Amino acid sequence: MPPRRRVRRRRNSRLVAIAFVLPALALNLLVIGGPTVSSIGYSFTDWNGITTPEFVGLENWRRLVGDEAFWNAIGNNFVYLLIFLTVPMAMGLVGAFMLSRIRRGAALFRVLYFIPYLLVSVITAQIWRNILDPEFGLASALNDVGIHWLDEVYFFADGRFALYSVAFVDNWHFWGFLVVLFLAAMQGIDAGQYEAARIDGANAWQEFWHIVLPGIRPTLTFALTIVAIGSLLVYDYPFILTGGGPAGATDVASLMVNRTAFLARDAGYGSAIALALSVLSAIFLVLFGFLRRREEEV
Amino acid sequence: MSILATVRDRRRERPVNRPPGGLGRTPVSYSVLVVLGLFAILPVLVLVFNSFKSSLEIGANPLGLPATLDLSNFAAAWRRGNMARGFANTAFLVAGTILGTWLVAGAAAYSLARLNLPGKRKIETYLFVVISLPVQMFIVPLFFLWVKLGLINTLVGLVVIYVALNTPFSVLLLRTFLVGIPKELDEAARLDGANEWQVATRVILPLSWPGFMTVGLVSGLGAYSELLFAVTFLIDVEKMPVATSFFQFSQGYSQLYNLVNAAGVIIVLPLIVLFLLMQRRFIAGLAASGSKG
Structure with a gap:
């Protein structure tokens, strides 16, 4: 083949390759990439979604720092996070x-x-x-058997229980997924290790602690990551079960984003809340990514 | 030895490698597992039981077995909840999302895995970053962009979003399937005069279908159950998928417990049947997509 034709063929094959990947990239930029970048920009404006946004500098961020509703919502997210880092993880492992x-x-x-799951x-909520x-x-x-403990307990309407009740329902839905995930990882552990431990006279607890847990560490880190990010960004169950109430007891940040941006049409401030939330989840991602890298080195 | 006999032998061999256990040796394990199993399944059974009861019967017997297997709740829920329309919308969303994801992600994965694409590493890094972006990072401008483009309150607009959300994970998953297929196969096809499209659809696709099945399952399941985008981007009840309109229905008619339960059973039944039929792929797919969902 003469060199010039080979060059043309190479260029041609490149064009075909780009044509194949273009729809995915274009769609991604339209739905995710573009709006992500403009979200950052809008967080510095007083945009209402319709009229031309005006630059307001750090005003939204100042407002965020002093906004009690935001800190209440983020606080609830962290309670949710603590519940999810312990309860479903323990149930899944056991x-x-x-x-x-x-x-x-x-x-x-x-x-x-x-x-x-x-x-x-x-329907889970129902x-x-x-x-x-x-x-x-x-x-x-x-009541029919004479027990009246739950007669006046309003699980979702009483501010003392609502957040835990919502988390309980979400956990009922989710923990089985962790069982399946962990089980798959446990089955990957070399059977010889169990044999060795048994010969050494290890009991079930020692087996779990010294063989199983170290054996599934990458999966454990993965599970911690999705649980942490999922808890920070949780939307479905608070939205369906309580809508954030009563009196903000189950309000979480992503509910606040939608309320602020779409109902109150305060899109600039809504973008700022969303950005703060995203930064927070990015911190967790980096943290767990660091953990994983250290594991790989060990 | 025949292949069948080999398979049978391997089956018989397997338990030897697994840690020993049996009802006699692991009573604690069994009791814990049964308690967890009841915790998982009893609430689902309550839903099923109550879907056969009248409202009156639910009041008298809120958790137990129904007195009769009366199917009238299902017919009434189907009619009053307008579930035919809801399922039609859901079918459109699910089919559109699966087909769109296959097409867009399949093409991109094919290019990344097998074609002479410049900047592969950069594109892969971009996809990884995009996967970790939370929805909240882009939902606000996306909403107003969809208003401007006239895509708000349309099922097509929602399909476009679902396809875009599924694409990054699907590209990376399909790529691992496509990389494994020997290069010689497509080179032979090219020598026989096949063009790129023919190579992709006739040679590569049949060999990578497990990957496509997994991607289809994950994206279809997501479209069936998704709530946040559906309630935010659809306004008219007539356009809502069955899960979202169930939500409206259950908020509006909270006293019609029996109908709400029947509607719930109708909605989850296809999922459970599908899961029982293809357990393995479900579990692999959902584990790979790694969402808390």
Whole structure:
């Protein structure tokens, strides 16, 4: 082949390659990349979504720092985060470890645990709204056997319980996913390690602590990452179950973003809240990424 | 030895490598597992039980088995919740999202894995960054952009968003499938005079379908259940997918417990059946997409 034709063919093949990747990149820039960049810009303006935005400097950020609603929402996000870093992680680890130790019925249990994760969030919410209803749910069933503990307990309407109730429902939906994730990782552990531990006379707890946990560390870090980011950005269950109420008891940052930007048409300030939230989740991502890298070095 | 016999032998071999256990040796494990299993499944059963009861019966017996297997709730929920329309919208969203993601992400992954694309590393890094971006980072300008483009309150507009959201993860997943296919195969096809499109669809696609199935499952499932974008970007109830209109319905008719429960069963049934049919791919796909969802 003469050199010039080869050059043309190379250029041609490059053009084809670019044509194949172009739709994905264009779509991405339109929906994610472009709006992300402009979000940063709008956070310095008084934009209302319609008229030309005016630059207001750091005004939105000053407002954010003094906004009690924002700190309340972020505080709730952190409570949510603490709950999710402990409860579903523990349930997932226990469930997966027990599953890895049995032979008969493991497949059935795995299916049972995974079904809540498949349910659509609006329906999960409906299930628990019914069960925790003070008149028509568990409370009334308990009444029939003479127990009246739950008669006046309004799980979602009482500010003392609402956030924990919402987190409880979200956790019921989510923990089975962690079981399946952890179980897959545990099955990847070399069986010889168990043998060795048993010969040394290790009990179940020692096996869990010295073999299983170190064996699934990358998966553990991955799970911590998605749980942390998911808790900071949580939207569905607070939105469906309580809408952020009562009196802000279950308000979270992403609810506040939508409320501010779309209902109050305060898009500039909404962008600032969203940006603050994103920076926070980026910090967690970097933190866990650092953790993972250190693991790989070890 | 026949292949079947080999498979059977390997099956028989497997338990030996696994840690020992059985009902007799692991009573603690079994009791914990049963408690967790009941915790997971009883609430779902309550939903199913209540979907057969009248409102009156729910009041008298809120958690137990229904007295009769009366199907009238399902018919009434289907009609009053306008679920035919909801499912039509959902079908459009799911089909559009799956097809769009296959097309857009498949082409990009093909280019990244097998074509002479300049700047591959940069594009991959961009995709990784985009995957970690939270929705809140771009939802506000996106909403007003969609207003300006006339895409707000349209199903097409929502499909475009879903495809864009699914693409980065799908590209990276499909790329790993496509990289594994030997280069000699497409070179042979090219020598036979096939063009790039033919190579992609006739040679590569049949060999990488497990990847496409996983991507289709994850993106389709996402479109079926998604709430945040659906409630934000759709305004008319007539346009809402079945899950979102269920939400409206359950807020509006909170007293019609029986109908709400029946509608809920109708909505989750397809998901559970699909899961039982293709468990393995579900679990692999959802684990790979890594969302808290």
